[in-house]
Amino acid sequence: MSEINNFKDLIIWQKGxxxxxxxxxxxxxxxxxxLYGMVQQIRRSAVSIPANIAEGYGRRYTNEYIRFINIAxxxxxxxxxHLILSQRVGLTTKKNIExxxxxxxxxxxxxNxxxxxxQLSK
Structure with a gap:
């Protein structure tokens, strides 16, 4: 198992x-x-996942970390x-989002x- 020195070492951040x-x-x-509709919504919510994981990791207290992970x-x-709706309205295909x-x-x-x-470590 590799050592975690910063948020970039977290598998959940990398996957995000x-x-x-x-x-x-x-x-x-x-x-x-x-561009200013669904594209912006998808990009904003996608970027929010690793951004909140990183921000939570940098917090001092476990409860703060959990709060940011919950936001992610x-x-x-x-x-x-957004992805499902994009497929339903014909902006992309099911294959493209699977x-x-x-x-x-x-x-x-x-x-989760x-x-x-x-929560157990608190």
């Missing part, structure tokens, strides 16, 4: 970055008139909703496990 990156590439395929979990739910959604579900499980671990 992968999700955000994939969402940026996906939204480049959306119509230009969605909320962003996961928001992102999944991998991202599977990564989102994995990230969600990892975040971390929250439980942090």
């Amino acid at each position: 970055m992968d999700i955000a990156e994939k969402c940026y590439f996906l939204t480049k395929l959306f119509p230009r008139d969605e 979990q909320g962003s996961i739910n928001e992102l999944e909703t 991998l991202i959604i599977s990564w989102i579900h994995e990230e969600s499980r990892m975040i 496990a971390l929250i439980k671990k942090l």
